[in-house]
Amino acid sequence: MKDTEGYVTADGRQIGGVLMEMRNITLRFGGVVAINGISFDIREGEIRAIIGPNGAGKSSMLNIISGFYTPSEGEVLYRGERRPAMKPYEVARMGVARTFQNIALFEGMTVLDNVMTGRLTHMHAGTLSQALWFGRARDEEMENREKVERVIDFLEIQNIRKTPVGRLPYGLKKRVELARALAAEPSLLLLDEPMAGMNVEEKEDMSRFILDVNDEFGTTICLIEHDMGVVMDLSDRVVVMDYGRKIGDGVPDEVRRSQDVIDAYLGVPH
Amino acid sequence: MADEARDAGNLRSIPALLKRNAERFADRPAYREKEYGIWQSWTWSETAEEVEALALGLLELGAKKGDFVAIIGRNRPYLYWSMVAAEMVGAIPVPLYQDSVADEMAYVLDHCGARFVIAGDQEQVDKVMEVAEGLHQFEQLVYLDPRGMRKYGHDHLTSFAEVQRRGRAARNARAQDLAARWSGLGYDDTCVMLYTSGTTGKPKGVVLSNRNIIETAKASAGFDHLTEAEEVLAYLPMAWVGDFIFSIGQAYWAGFCVNCPESADTMMTDLREIAPTYYFAPPRVFETQLTQIMIRMEDAGAPKRRMFRHFLDHARRVGPDLLDGKPVSAADRAKYALGEVLVYGPLKNTLGFSRIRVGYTAGEAIGPEIFDFYRALGINLKQLYGQTEASVFITQQPDGEVRSDTVGVPSPGVELKIGETGEVFYRSPGTFVEYYKNASSTADTKDAEGWVATGDAGFIEEGSGHLRIIDRAKDVGQMADGALFAPKYVENKLKFYPNILEAVVFGAGRERCCAFINIDLTAVGNWAERNNIAYASYQELAQHPQVLDMIQANVEETNASVANDEMLSGCQVHRFLVLHKELDADDGELTRTRKVRRKIIAEKFADLVAALYDGSDEIYTETEVTYEDGRKGRIRATLQIRDARTAPVVAPVREAAE
Numbered sequence: 001m002k003d004t005e006g007y008v009t010a011d012g013r014q015i016g017g018v019l020m021e022m023r024n025i026t027l028r029f030g031g032v033v034a035i036n037g038i039s040f041d042i043r044e045g046e047i048r049a050i051i052g053p054n055g056a057g058k059s060s061m062l063n064i065i066s067g068f069y070t071p072s073e074g075e076v077l078y079r080g081e082r083r084p085a086m087k088p089y090e091v092a093r094m095g096v097a098r099t100f101q102n103i104a105l106f107e108g109m110t111v112l113d114n115v116m117t118g119r120l121t122h123m124h125a126g127t128l129s130q131a132l133w134f135g136r137a138r139d140e141e142m143e144n145r146e147k148v149e150r151v152i153d154f155l156e157i158q159n160i161r162k163t164p165v166g167r168l169p170y171g172l173k174k175r176v177e178l179a180r181a182l183a184a185e186p187s188l189l190l191l192d193e194p195m196a197g198m199n200v201e202e203k204e205d206m207s208r209f210i211l212d213v214n215d216e217f218g219t220t221i222c223l224i225e226h227d228m229g230v231v232m233d234l235s236d237r238v239v240v241m242d243y244g245r246k247i248g249d250g251v252p253d254e255v256r257r258s259q260d261v262i263d264a265y266l267g268v269p270h
Numbered sequence: 271m272a273d274e275a276r277d278a279g280n281l282r283s284i285p286a287l288l289k290r291n292a293e294r295f296a297d298r299p300a301y302r303e304k305e306y307g308i309w310q311s312w313t314w315s316e317t318a319e320e321v322e323a324l325a326l327g328l329l330e331l332g333a334k335k336g337d338f339v340a341i342i343g344r345n346r347p348y349l350y351w352s353m354v355a356a357e358m359v360g361a362i363p364v365p366l367y368q369d370s371v372a373d374e375m376a377y378v379l380d381h382c383g384a385r386f387v388i389a390g391d392q393e394q395v396d397k398v399m400e401v402a403e404g405l406h407q408f409e410q411l412v413y414l415d416p417r418g419m420r421k422y423g424h425d426h427l428t429s430f431a432e433v434q435r436r437g438r439a440a441r442n443a444r445a446q447d448l449a450a451r452w453s454g455l456g457y458d459d460t461c462v463m464l465y466t467s468g469t470t471g472k473p474k475g476v477v478l479s480n481r482n483i484i485e486t487a488k489a490s491a492g493f494d495h496l497t498e499a500e501e502v503l504a505y506l507p508m509a510w511v512g513d514f515i516f517s518i519g520q521a522y523w524a525g526f527c528v529n530c531p532e533s534a535d536t537m538m539t540d541l542r543e544i545a546p547t548y549y550f551a552p553p554r555v556f557e558t559q560l561t562q563i564m565i566r567m568e569d570a571g572a573p574k575r576r577m578f579r580h581f582l583d584h585a586r587r588v589g590p591d592l593l594d595g596k597p598v599s600a601a602d603r604a605k606y607a608l609g610e611v612l613v614y615g616p617l618k619n620t621l622g623f624s625r626i627r628v629g630y631t632a633g634e635a636i637g638p639e640i641f642d643f644y645r646a647l648g649i650n651l652k653q654l655y656g657q658t659e660a661s662v663f664i665t666q667q668p669d670g671e672v673r674s675d676t677v678g679v680p681s682p683g684v685e686l687k688i689g690e691t692g693e694v695f696y697r698s699p700g701t702f703v704e705y706y707k708n709a710s711s712t713a714d715t716k717d718a719e720g721w722v723a724t725g726d727a728g729f730i731e732e733g734s735g736h737l738r739i740i741d742r743a744k745d746v747g748q749m750a751d752g753a754l755f756a757p758k759y760v761e762n763k764l765k766f767y768p769n770i771l772e773a774v775v776f777g778a779g780r781e782r783c784c785a786f787i788n789i790d791l792t793a794v795g796n797w798a799e800r801n802n803i804a805y806a807s808y809q810e811l812a813q814h815p816q817v818l819d820m821i822q823a824n825v826e827e828t829n830a831s832v833a834n835d836e837m838l839s840g841c842q843v844h845r846f847l848v849l850h851k852e853l854d855a856d857d858g859e860l861t862r863t864r865k866v867r868r869k870i871i872a873e874k875f876a877d878l879v880a881a882l883y884d885g886s887d888e889i890y891t892e893t894e895v896t897y898e899d900g901r902k903g904r905i906r907a908t909l910q911i912r913d914a915r916t917a918p919v920v921a922p923v924r925e926a927a928e
Contacts, residue, residue: 012421149306154417159535161307215420 006043009236010251016044019188019220020065024074027060027244034060036244037074042188047214048222049231052241053264058224059101061241062190065222066098067091093121097186099177101193101224107166111157111176112148114165118183119144151182154216155209171202175209182213189213191223195230203227207234228265232256240264283455283480285321285358287522292318295498295525301347304532304540312347314525320434322448324355327437329444331386331410331428335360335451338382338463342366342375342398343390345504345530348414348430350517352388353508357461358452361386364463364475365509368394374473376401378465382475382706383407388430391415395427402426457481462518463706464511466658475706476511476658485699486661487519489682493666494628498525500548501625505530505537511658512632516550519661541622549629553636556651559621560640581609582646589646594670614647623649630654630666637766638674645672653677655739659715659722660684661700665737676736686737692727692754693743727756729837740838745868747778753840755783757868760832760841767824768793769817772853772860774871775843776879782844784882786875787821788853794820809850809907818910821848825914833917842916845882847889849875850907856896878909887911 006015020042027035035057042048042065050058063069064076070085077083078094086094097118105114122144123130125137133141152158155175160168165176174194181189194210195203207230213219225231231238232252240248240255242264248255255261281287291300296315303310312320333339339356341363343349353363364382366375368390375397379387385407389395395413402408413419414430437444461480465473490496504517517528526548531540567578588602598606618624629644629651636653644651654666655677665686667678680686684698697720704712716722727746728739740746740756747755757775764773764787771790777783789812798805798814805811829842853859859871872879874893881889890908897903 146306149308153306156533158307158532159539162539212418216417 006045009046013045013236015046015236018042018077019044019079021077022061022064022074023077025061025064025071025076026073027057027064027069028072034244035064035071035241038239038241038244038246039074040239040246040249042220042222043237044187044220045214045218046220046236047210047234048220049235049238050222050224050241051226051228051231051238055243056241056264057244058241059192062098062192062222062224065188066096066190089121092184095185095187096190097181097184097188098190099174099181099192099194101196103170103173103177105165105173105177105180108164110162110164111168111179112152112161114176115148115151115179115183116144118151118180119148121184122147147185148183151179154182154212155179171198171205174198174202174206178206178209178213182217182219185217187220189219189221191221191225193224193226195225195227203230210234281484282457283357283452283459284354284461284483284518284522285452285455287484288314288318288321288354291522291525298498298525299527300521300525301350301528301530302544303347303530304536304543307532309529309543311527317347317351321351321354321358323434323437323441324351324430325358325437325448325452326440326444327433327435328355328359328361328386329448330436330440331412331433333359333361333386337361337386338364338384339386339388340364340366340379340382340384341388341508342368342394343388343414343508344368344534345506345508345513345517346390346414347528347530349388349390349508350504350528352412353462353514353518356386357455358448360451360455362460362463364465365514366465367507367509369507372397372400376404378473378475379405379408381473382463385409386412388412389414392418395419395422455480457484458703460703462514464509464514464658474708474711477703477706478511478661478700479703482661482700482702483515483519484523485683486515486663487523489699490515490663490666491520491524493668493682494548496520496524496526496548496628500524500526500627501544501546502526502528502548503531503537503541503544503546504528505534505540506550511662512550512656515662516548538622542620543622545619545622545625547625547627549623549626551629551631552633553631553640554634556631556636556640556644560643563617563621578613581613584609585614585646585648586642589648590642590672593645593648593650594672610648618647618649623647626650628652632656632677635762636674639766641674654681655737657724659702660696660698661702663700664694664696664698664724667736671734671736673736676731676734676738678737679735680737686730687721688729689723691743692729692740692746694724694726694728694737694739695721696724697721749777749783749840750779750781751840754837756838756841757783759838760785760828760843761866763828763831764824764843767828769797769820770824772866774853774866774868775841776872776882777841780883782883783841784879785825785843785846786871786878787825787846787848789817789821789848791852808852809905812848812850813907813910818848818912821846822912822914826916829914830917839917843914844916845911845913847878847882847909847911849878850891850909851893851895851905854895857894881909881911 006017008014018041023039025035025038050061052058064071067086067088075082123140125140129135129137152161157175165173194206214221238252238255239246240261247260247264248258291314297313299311300314300317301312339361341349341352356363366378387398389398398411411427412430412433416429458479458481461478461483463475463477465475502516506513521528529544531537567575584605588598588606591598626649629649632654652667652672656662656664663681664684665678666681684696687695689695701720701722725743726739727741727743728737730737741758745758749755755777760775761773764770769790770787772788774786775783794811794817811817825843825846832842833839859867861867877891878889888908888910892904892906895903895905
C-alpha cells in the first residue's frame with residue numbers, strides 16, 4: 001500500500017496519494033504503553049476510521065495526529081515529510097482541524113462567534129487594528145465572516161446563528177463543533193467520536209454531513225467511532241486497535257470478517 | 271397611485287404585469303432572500319431579466335404551449351420566477367407541496383402529465399427520480415441547489431443556473447418567439463393549477479385563469495389599499511393558493527416586495543428583520559407566539575412583569591377601540607401612548623410586527639383572547655374566509671368591523687347565498703375554471719350559473735351582514751326538536767380554554783347535548799403543580815374533583831356564550847364527563863391532522879354516551895389502548911358525570927319566522 005497513485009473506492013471516488021503517515025508510533029505514559037508500534041497512512045480525499053474497544057488507544061492516536069501528544073517512538077510524516085514535534089496550533093496552521101469527544105466550545109458565546117474562532121489561524125491583523133476595527137482587521141473579518149456563513153449554510157445551523165452555545169442541545173453542539181473545524185478549511189479533519197451520545201436521527205444527520213463535507217470540499221477525514229454500523233457505512237478504510245496494537249487495517253468488509261477484530265469486539269474465552 | 275394607471279395597457283397575464291413592473295418600479299425591490307446571513311435582493315428590472323433568461327432556457331429545453339411544469343420546494347425567489355417563466359412560455363405552472371411523499375407526488379405528476387419538474391434541492395430531486403419511471407410524459411428535471419448531487423447522472427437533470435445560462439446564450443435566436451408567446455396570453459388562459467390537499471379522496475387540480483388571479487388580486491389589493499411599498503414574508507407553502515395570491519397575484523398587481531426566509535427554522539428571526547407591512551398566518555402561529563411571549567414574561571423581573579400586566583390590561587380595554595376609530599377619552603389615549611413607548615412598541619418589535627398595516631388569519635377558528643391580544647397591541651389583525659376554488663377570497667373583514675366570531679363581509683365582487691341546508695354558496699370573478707380532467711367533480715361543486723358550494727355551513731348575521739361559519743356542512747345536523755346541531759362550533763369554543771385539549775359534543779337527533787372532554791395535561795398539570803395537588807396518573811388528575819370543578823366552570827361559560835346565539839342556543843352542553851384517556855390518532859379516535867372522528871368515538875365509547883343520557887352519576891369503563899410500540903393494553907376507570915348549568919335560551923328558534 002505504499003504506492004502514491006491511490007485507489008478508487010466502491011462508490012467510484014478517486015482517492016489520492018498519502019497525506020499523512022504514521023510510522024511505528026509508540027506512546028508511553030510512564031510505564032503504561034498506550035500505543036504500541038502502530039503504522040498506518042491516511043490518503044488524500046478518503047474517510048479513514050480508527051475503531052476499537054474502550055481503552056484501545058484511539059483517542060491517544062488522534063491526539064498524536066493533531067500534535068497534542070508527541071510520540072515516544074516513531075515518526076509522523078505529513079505530505080511525505082517528517083513532521084517535527086509541534087505545538088497543536090502549529091499543526092492547526094498546517095491544515096489539521098479537529099472536534100472533541102467532550103464538546104469543547106465556548107458556552108457563553110454565540111454559535112457564530114464560536115465558528116469564527118475556527119478562522120483564527122487565517123487572521124493576521126494586529127491587536128490594535130482589531131481593537132479599533134479598521135483597515136486590514138475589518139476587511140479580514142468581513143472576508144472570514146463570509147467563509148463562516150458558507151459553513152453555517154452548509155451545516156444548516158442558520159436558525160441558531162445568534163444563540164449562545166450553552167443553550168443548545170447536545171446534538172447541535174456537536175454540529176457547531178464540526179462547523180468550527182470546517183471553518184478552518186482544513187485539509188485533514190479529525191473527528192473524535194462525532195456520534196457519541198446521539199439518537200438515531202442525529203446520527204443520520206451527522207453521517208450525511210460527514211459524507212457531504214468529504215464530497216463537497218474533498219476534505220480528508222479521519223474519525224474515531226464506537227458505533228460499528230456507522231463506521232462501516234461511512235468509511236473507506238478502517239484501522240482497528242486493541243490494547244494499543246493494530247489488529248486490522250483495510251476496507252470495511254475485510255475488517256468485518258477478520259477473526260482478530262471479531263475476537264476483540266466480542267471477546268474470546270481465556 | 272391611481273388605479274386607472276394600473277389598468278392602463280393590456281395587463282391580462284402575470285408576465286404582462288412583470289413587464290409593467292420592470293418599467294414602472296424598475297429600481298424598487300421585487301424579491302429578497304436571506305442567504306449566507308445577508309438579505310440578497312433583486313429589483314423588478316433584475317427580476318424581469320432573470321425570469322426571461324429562465325423562460326428562454328425552458329424554450330431551449332423544448333417547453334411547448336400547454337405543457338405542465340411542476341415546481342417543488344420551499345419559498346425561494348428562483349421558484350417564484352419559475353412559475354412566471356413557465357407562464358411566459360405558455361406552459362402551466364403546478365406548484366406541489368414540498369412535504370408530500372413520493373407516492374402523492376407521483377399521482378399529481380401523472381395526473382397533470384408534467385413534462386418538466388423544477389425542484390428546490392436534493393430531497394425533492396430524489397423523490398421525483400424515485401417515481402420518474404412510471405411517468406411517461408416526464409422529461410426534464412431542473413434542480414436549484416446542487417448540494418449533494420455531484421454523483422447524480424445527468425441524463426434528465428439540469429441545474430437551474432445552467433438552464434438560465436443556456437437561455438441567455440439563446441436570447442438572440444429565441445427572444446422573438448418568447449415575446450410572441452407571452453404577449454399572446456389571454457385573460458381566460460390558465461395562470462396556475464393548484465392541487466387541493468385532498469383530505470378526502472385523491473387531490474384535485476384546481477385550474478385558475480389569469481382572470482381569476484388578476485381580478486382577485488385587483489379587488490383585494492384595493493380592499494386593503496395595498497401599494498408597491500408593502501413588504502410580505504413568503505413562508506407558507508407555495509402550493510397553497512394563499513401564497514400564490516399574496517406572493518404572486520397581489521405582489522405583481524401592486525408591485526410590492528416578496529421576502530423569502532433563509533430556512534423554515536429561521537422564519538421568526540427573518541420576520542423580525544423584515545417587519546412586513548402585510549402579513550398572513552394561520553391561528554396556530556399567532557397562538558404559539560403569544561404562548562412564547564407569556565412564558566418569557568414569566569421569566570422577567572417583577573417590576574417588568576407588573577408593568578407588562580398593567581399596560582396590557584389597559585391595551586385590552588382601549589386598544590381595539592382605538593384601532594376601530596371609536597371614541598376614546600384623552601386620558602386613556604395618553605396612557606396608551608405611554609404604553610406604546612414602554613411595552614407595546616418593544617413587544618411588537620420583538621414579534622416583527624412593528625410596521626404591520628394589515629394582518630390576516632384564516633383556516634380555522636381563532637381564540638377570541640388571542641385575537642384580541644394582537645388587536646389590543648394595535649396590530650390590525652383581521653379574519654378572512656376563502657378556499658382554493660375561489661382564488662382565496664370569499665369574505666373578509668373591513669377595517670373598523672373586526673370581530674373574532676365572524677369572517678367578514680363578502681369580498682368585492684363576490685356574491686353569497688345560503689342554501690336550504692345552511693351551506694354557504696358563492697359566485698365571484700375568482701371562481702375557478704374547473705377541476706382538471708374531472709368534469710364530474712366540477713359539476714358537483716359548481717352549478718351552471720357559477721355558484722360554488724363551499725361545503726361549510728354558516729349564516730349571514732342580520733344587521734352587520736357578516737358571514738359566520740359554524741361547521742362543515744356534512745357535520746351539521748338536527749336535534750330532536752329540529753334545532754340546528756353544530757358540534758364543532760361548541761367544541762371550538764370549549765377548546766379555547768387552555769385546560770381543555772379536545773372536546774366531543776353529542777346531540778344529533780337527541781333532546782339535549784352532552785360532551786366528552788379531554789384535559790390538556792400540560793396546562794392542568796402545571797396548575798396542579800402550582801396548587802400542590804398530587805396525582806399519580808393521567809386518570810387520577812382527570813377525575814380530581816377540583817379539575818372537574820374547573821372544567822365545569824368552563825363548560826358553563828361556554829353555555830352562556832352559546833346561548834347568545836339564537837340559532838345555536840340548543841347546542842348548550844347539559845352533561846359532560848372528562849375522559850380517562852387522551853384521544854389519540856394511534857387508537858383511531860383522531861385523524862392524523864388531529865381532527866375528531868366523531869362516529870368512531872361514539873361507537874367505541876358507546877357505554878359512556880349511554881351513561882351521559884341515562885342520568886347516572888358515574889360509570890365504570892374499560893378501554894383498549896394501543897401504545898406507541900404497537901402493544902395493546904386496557905385502561906379501567908370510574909368516571910364522574912356532571913351536570914352543567916345551562917343558560918336560558920334568548921329567543922325561541924325562529925325558523926318559522928324566516
